[in-house]
Amino acid sequence: MxxxxxxxxxxxxxxxxxxxxxxxxxxxxxxxxxxxxxxxxxxxxxxxxxxxxFRGKREIIGAVALEGAAEMAAALRAATSTADGPHARVTALARAYLDFAARNPAVYDAMFELDGGLAFADEDTPEPLKDAFAALLESLGEVAGDGVHPGLFTEVFWAALHGLATLTRAGRLPPEYTERRTELLVDRLAML
Amino acid sequence: MxxxxxxxxxxxxxxxxxxxxxxxxxxxxxxxxxxxxxxxxxxxxxxxxxxxxFRGKREIIGAVALEGAAEMAAALRAATSTADGPHARVTALARAYLDFAARNPAVYDAMFELDGGLAFADEDTPEPLKDAFAALLESLGEVAGDGVHPGLFTEVFWAALHGLATLTRAGRLPPEYTERRTELLVDRLAML
DNA sequence: TTGTTTGTCTAGCAGTGCTAGATTCGAATT
DNA sequence: AATTCGAATCTAGCACTGCTAGACAAACAA
The missing domain is CATH 1.10.10 (Arc Repressor Mutant, subunit A)
Incomplete structure (x- = not known):
């Protein structure tokens, strides 16, 4: 045995x-x-x-993506936990997200750019992915604003971060103004 | 001869x-x-x-990307030209952008997801790409808000649109709320 | 009509993801 | 301790990829 x-x-x-x-x-x-x-x-x-x-290369990419999702969720929670107040929390969240994407480009690609055969926005979405989204929602929900669905707001904020992350890394956006873009995004999107 | x-x-x-x-x-x-x-x-x-x-497959992708950029610029200008006032213009712009991405996924990929060997955010960036960004800037510049660099604002808005476009098409965001996300984005990011 | 250039094709290289079938190994049984 | 047998692993190969050297043919110039 x-x-x-x-x-x-x-x-x-x-x-x-x-x-x-x-x-x-x-x-x-x-x-x-x-x-x-x-x-x-x-x-x-x-x-x-x-x-x-693994069934194939795709599943290996998927496995890396799941590992990355868990790490990203942890990184986001760590960043927000030390910030005081909603605004500082969201700023810390945005910085942590972009930082993770910049420091782990291959993992980020596995999660969002490549086909890892994973389900998204679905009931059979793997737990780490749901949890990463939940980590975003935790901080973003409190600044969604009155009458705005927190989930929807999180999706929009996430999309903006994702756009900044990918366009910057692909050389479409000059990297030197990342911080100013982040500030602008947070100041405008987050209510109070 | x-x-x-x-x-x-x-x-x-x-x-x-x-x-x-x-x-x-x-x-x-x-x-x-x-x-x-x-x-x-x-x-x-x-x-x-x-x-x-062409030097290789990459350059063929690049050629499709340039063609797409010209078309996108035209589509954006056509959409904004019939709208009255800054807010309506930006809404029309956002819808036109997402619509173009959804209707021409392969072209959109050639422009932003795949490597077509094109320079970006550089002086030797091909004209059609610069012009597509200019088309965005024309409508977005007027809602950047006081003291905010129009180019930087356009980059952030563009990144948000890009994130929505790619995450939606990759199945990461449920497509049925696209319009509500667009409205939220425009209402928050655009000043007045 | 010849010679030369220009254009195009055939055939092939080195690489990819993936798999059928042979083989080796190690644990359980006699 | 030797034998059996099943599981684990490898060798070899398929059909495909992007790309290119060298053979060939067609069109032009002399």
Missing amino acids: SVQERKQRERADRERLIVATARELAERQGWDAVTTRRLAERIEYSQPVLYSH | SVQERKQRERADRERLIVATARELAERQGWDAVTTRRLAERIEYSQPVLYSH
Whole structure:
């Protein structure tokens, strides 16, 4: 019985190794460099082993995305928890979001730019994704304003942050004014 | 001398055919389906012909992006020209932007999601891209508010629209509340 | 009619995601 | 301790990708 358990544990370890390696490789050299062959070589197994853990490359991206969502939720909550008052909280939230996207571009891509085969805005959306949205909602709900649905407001604010994050990273927006854009966004969108 | 001209004309025609075919194929079956082989087959030439017009697939995407930028600029100006007053103009602008993105997803991807090898926010940014941004600026500049740099305001508004467009199309935001999100965005961001 | 340039195509390279079938290994049974 | 058998793993290969060298043909100039 304990032999089976050990095997299960080793399997779980290897799965974590795959995800961590994919993430590291993507962060270092971009997702294009994450090929099944290279990934297999790094974990020192053959290609088919990957497919005994995941249906395909897409699912590996999805796994990285889920890991990232959990981390992002934690980062957002950490940032807002030390801020006093709604306005400061939202500012801290926006900064933390953009900071996460800038520091973990590959993970951010896995979450929002690439197809990781994950469901969104749906009842079978994975828990970490719902929780990341919930982390946004916690701080943004209190500044939605009277008569404005907190969820809807959060969606709009999130979309704005997402736009800033992606356009900046793609070189569409010059990065030096990020802070001023953030301030403008918060000042206008958040009520009081 | 006229023989050369005819040849040049035919070459230009074929180049347009390549771009139009790539765009149509991408719009119908997604950019993944736009392979050099398929594209060559559709224009009834061999693969290498593509490379006598463009450096590679990336440049073909770039060409579609430029075409799209010109069309988007025209669509934005058409929408704002019939609206009375700053607020109505900005609302019309936002709707037109999101509408363009929803109706031309492949073109929108070529412009903002894929790598078409184009420079952005730079002096050697192609004219159509600068002009599309200018079209945004024309309507948004007048609602930036006192002491707010019109360009910076336009960047933020644009980023918000971009976020709404991409998150909605990727299934991250339920599409049924698009209009309400648009209204909320315009009401909050635009001054007066 | 010849020679040369220009245009186009065939064939192929190195890479991709993914998988069928062979093989090796290790645990359980005799 | 040897044998069996099932699970784990690998080798080899498929069909595809973007891209290109070199062969060939057509159109022009001499």
